[in-house]
Amino acid sequence: MREQIHAALARSKADYTEIRLEERESTTVAYRGQDLETAQAVIDAGGIVRAMCHDGGWGVVTFNDRSDLLEKVDQAYECARVAQSEQPIELAQILISEDRLSVNLEDDFRGVSLADKKALAERYNQILLTHSDKIVDTHCTYNDTFSHVTFANSEGTYIEDERPMVTIYTVAIARDGDNVQTATESRSGQEGFGFVQERETLAEAAAQRAVALLAADSVVGGQYPVVLNPRLAGVFIHEAFGHLSESDFVYENPRAQEMMVLGRRFGQDILTVYDDGSLPGLRGTHKYDDEGTPTGRADLIKDGILVGRLHSRETAAKMGESPTGNARATGYRYPPIVRMTNTAIEGGDISFENMIRDIELGVYACDMYGGQTALENFSFSSAYAYMIRDGAVAELVKDVILSGNLFTTLMNIDAIGDDFSWSKSGGSCGKGQGGLPVTFGAPHIRIQDVVIGGK
Amino acid sequence: MDLLSELQRQADQVEVVEIESESTEVGFEANRLKSSQVEGTKGVAVRVVVDGKLGFAASSDMSALDRLVTNALESAAYGDEIPIVFPGHQEAPQVRTYDQAIVDLPIAQLVEIGREITDHILQIEPDAQVNVALERGVQRASIRNQAGADVSFERSPLSIFLEVQRVKGDDVLMMFDMHGTTVWDEDYMGFVRQIGEKLERAKRSATLKSGHMPVLFAPEGALVLGLPLMLGINGKNVYTGVSPMRDKIGATLFDGKLTLVDDATIDAKFASAAYDDEGVAHRRNVLVEQGVLHSFLYDLKTAVQSGVESTGNASRGLFNPPSPSPTNLIFQSGETPLAEIIAGIDEGLLVEDVLGLGQGNVISGAFSNSLSLAFKIEKGEIVGRVKDVSIAGNIYELLREIAAVSRESKWVYNSFRLPYVLLPDVNVVAKK
Numbered sequence: 028m029r030e031q032i033h034a035a036l037a038r039s040k041a042d043y044t045e046i047r048l049e050e051r052e053s054t055t056v057a058y059r060g061q062d063l064e065t066a067q068a069v070i071d072a073g074g075i076v077r078a079m080c081h082d083g084g085w086g087v088v089t090f091n092d093r094s095d096l097l098e099k100v101d102q103a104y105e106c107a108r109v110a111q112s113e114q115p116i117e118l119a120q121i122l123i124s125e126d127r128l129s130v131n132l133e134d135d136f137r138g139v140s141l142a143d144k145k146a147l148a149e150r151y152n153q154i155l156l157t158h159s160d161k162i163v164d165t166h167c168t169y170n171d172t173f174s175h176v177t178f179a180n181s182e183g184t185y186i187e188d189e190r191p192m193v194t195i196y197t198v199a200i201a202r203d204g205d206n207v208q209t210a211t212e213s214r215s216g217q218e219g220f221g222f223v224q225e226r227e228t229l230a231e232a233a234a235q236r237a238v239a240l241l242a243a244d245s246v247v248g249g250q251y252p253v254v255l256n257p258r259l260a261g262v263f264i265h266e267a268f269g270h271l272s273e274s275d276f277v278y279e280n281p282r283a284q285e286m287m288v289l290g291r292r293f294g295q296d297i298l299t300v301y302d303d304g305s306l307p308g309l310r311g312t313h314k315y316d317d318e319g320t321p322t323g324r325a326d327l328i329k330d331g332i333l334v335g336r337l338h339s340r341e342t343a344a345k346m347g348e349s350p351t352g353n354a355r356a357t358g359y360r361y362p363p364i365v366r367m368t369n370t371a372i373e374g375g376d377i378s379f380e381n382m383i384r385d386i387e388l389g390v391y392a393c394d395m396y397g398g399q400t401a402l403e404n405f406s407f408s409s410a411y412a413y414m415i416r417d418g419a420v421a422e423l424v425k426d427v428i429l430s431g432n433l434f435t436t437l438m439n440i441d442a443i444g445d446d447f448s449w450s451k452s453g454g455s456c457g458k459g460q461g462g463l464p465v466t467f468g469a470p471h472i473r474i475q476d477v478v479i480g481g482k
Numbered sequence: 483m484d485l486l487s488e489l490q491r492q493a494d495q496v497e498v499v500e501i502e503s504e505s506t507e508v509g510f511e512a513n514r515l516k517s518s519q520v521e522g523t524k525g526v527a528v529r530v531v532v533d534g535k536l537g538f539a540a541s542s543d544m545s546a547l548d549r550l551v552t553n554a555l556e557s558a559a560y561g562d563e564i565p566i567v568f569p570g571h572q573e574a575p576q577v578r579t580y581d582q583a584i585v586d587l588p589i590a591q592l593v594e595i596g597r598e599i600t601d602h603i604l605q606i607e608p609d610a611q612v613n614v615a616l617e618r619g620v621q622r623a624s625i626r627n628q629a630g631a632d633v634s635f636e637r638s639p640l641s642i643f644l645e646v647q648r649v650k651g652d653d654v655l656m657m658f659d660m661h662g663t664t665v666w667d668e669d670y671m672g673f674v675r676q677i678g679e680k681l682e683r684a685k686r687s688a689t690l691k692s693g694h695m696p697v698l699f700a701p702e703g704a705l706v707l708g709l710p711l712m713l714g715i716n717g718k719n720v721y722t723g724v725s726p727m728r729d730k731i732g733a734t735l736f737d738g739k740l741t742l743v744d745d746a747t748i749d750a751k752f753a754s755a756a757y758d759d760e761g762v763a764h765r766r767n768v769l770v771e772q773g774v775l776h777s778f779l780y781d782l783k784t785a786v787q788s789g790v791e792s793t794g795n796a797s798r799g800l801f802n803p804p805s806p807s808p809t810n811l812i813f814q815s816g817e818t819p820l821a822e823i824i825a826g827i828d829e830g831l832l833v834e835d836v837l838g839l840g841q842g843n844v845i846s847g848a849f850s851n852s853l854s855l856a857f858k859i860e861k862g863e864i865v866g867r868v869k870d871v872s873i874a875g876n877i878y879e880l881l882r883e884i885a886a887v888s889r890e891s892k893w894v895y896n897s898f899r900l901p902y903v904l905l906p907d908v909n910v911v912a913k914k
Contacts, residue, residue: 050543053801059722060722060723062562062787063561063562064562064803065538065557065561065562065802065803066537066557066560066561066562067537067538067539067540067553067557067803068539068553068556068557069539069540069541069553069801070540070541070542070543070546070549070550070553071541071542071543071801072541072542072543072546073542084515084516084517084518085516085517085518086517086518086519087517087518087519087520088519088520088521088522089519089520089521089522090521090522090523090524091522091523091524091525091542091543091544092522092524092544102520103520106517106518106519106520107518109508109515109518109589109593110508110515110516110517110518111514111515112514112516113514141556141557141559141560142560145560163723163724164722164723164724200724205846207724207843207846279511279512282649360521397841397842399837399838399841401654401837402654
């Protein structure tokens, strides 16, 4: 295939051309309630050609039939001639790489039988179902995916990459009359089958919490000091702040440029936020992004000050900054756009006990249920929460929705815990192209004066 | 290799679905022609029944058909035991979903339409950022099974997406709409003019006090009411017991002005076709008639699970087995002209668009949405845009009393047809 790729690239009339081919095999076992929904394997193979003309625009062709790459390159060039950029598109320089990456999974899931995968999902589903007669519905899904990705561009970069992912996902739905409560636990990583084995505690936690939430009262709305658990703190920084650091959003939006001026103070000195696609073992990790740029750490907020943002080659050139290796694509159907990888709030030095010790009345909000952001305004619902009373975690409460202004809220972060962790649940980011694996990292954090809307 | 005959030797029932499509898209971003994209899709999905157990496999790699066969048989070996029966040949209605005029549309004309749309909006609102995506394509699919079904489709979808953003100081207004057809439609500017009218109307502002009041849902806004219904009538949610409408066939659940129909047999619409994705003939399904629940939507599997017949509502992507889904979902329009409905409102709210559609516990009927575009109605007239307003309630309570349903209706998100719906008493919260 390598020869065909080179031949096609050599023929391109565009100023820049890239080809990305992908072969992906995926196994899914899904239970819903008592029923097995499916136990299946699918094969997905396809590719994308992206071509750029300085005086035109980007042209993109995606396909399953990889037999005639020359034709696809011509089509992409024709598409690139259709678009008309007002300013010529430039790409920031990157090193030309030639690399063949292969993963060596311990307990490779490709060698595990469908029978064993089904047995695993069935066992976790049974734990969900039998926990209580209040559990009326469940979802339990096992998925593994192994992708071979080949990337090459007209500058000479050629990379072969292997991308494994294994995920177990459990949901318990409990009902008591009209009161229906849902709890979710999951685990996902670029790992082998062992990563999701012996994780009965996930299903147990989901089932227990769904039932416990039936008896929980709704939180009383108001302004509280709020402690976020690491998972919620990580999702919060990704959603509310991270997306604003993505330069494709900034460079076309004057309002966002104003907001995101480098050097602006975003938080107290204790706050440091970064994105790093090179950390081993995390879901958002790859050696190269989908433009062939090596990944690495990009500091976004350092000691409270905005110091950087995330780039593709195009946005970096446009803003006169350096590419950060954040051009990512959700598979061969999509051109890369600026995305986060593994995004984190750096750990601090306060223990959880000390963080809540002085809180007379507050909320301890855990995990994310859903949320929406619109520029600087955000609204998140936590999956479950507890009241904090007189310095101790007290009763479980539900319907906790945190909302507010991002800048005020970041400035109000006044304690950062010493218990940093990367979430092992299956974080995905839906920006533009649907789910792309990312990881959220954070310790416990405390935020003063958060508006909590109850029901 | 002919998959059907190959698999028939090893399985009791076999279904082979083949798809092939190509589409071309041009995109305008921030008022400028930004990108052009061609997408070609090809793949095959099979289902087999071996010893009463159902298996599924799919592949977009036509050079790996032997592995597809192995995967399908292995899937069945560990599959779900279900007495599903693939249908034989069925007579189906004629439904028009293909137009050579769309297939032959030159890229230059797509670009020209995009410009016409952008210019129309910028004329009304010179500071707006307009994003337009125009996509035309051709899709071919065939469904064959061992029982004799041999169905093929040809469709020529054309879709136009329009997004308008206007930022003035702290005021952000975002609007979105789309137009979809499979038969060339001269009036492709109709939905653009409507967005233009809303933009014009949004230039005036008004204030509103919290409280219970009559709320008029425009077709887009009425999705707040339609979405829970759509989930509730889905046979899968009925079978799993999460639909609040389960066990309620024959019961009067709603006001007599509510009639809900699923109809895939309308010419030119996006979700239209002669057959569903399992080769079952499409038909018009009346789900709710004058407030009385008549039927749910089923595919073959959920129908067997529920002891009923498929309603012809199987829907699938290449890489997933079918599941029941509405086709074109229609909230039947009523008798009253819209102008008359508005004229009769002393003080109320017109909801055009909401934020967070589908967020929260939708299937329970509960909704709580802030409104991205809403207008105050005062003494029978629309007086101006209101901001920082949200609505909340439960459709299963609210739809028991509908004050009026308009004669006018509109296709929303390509496959919903909704009228204006006036509810007499909804909880509206306005931030002070």
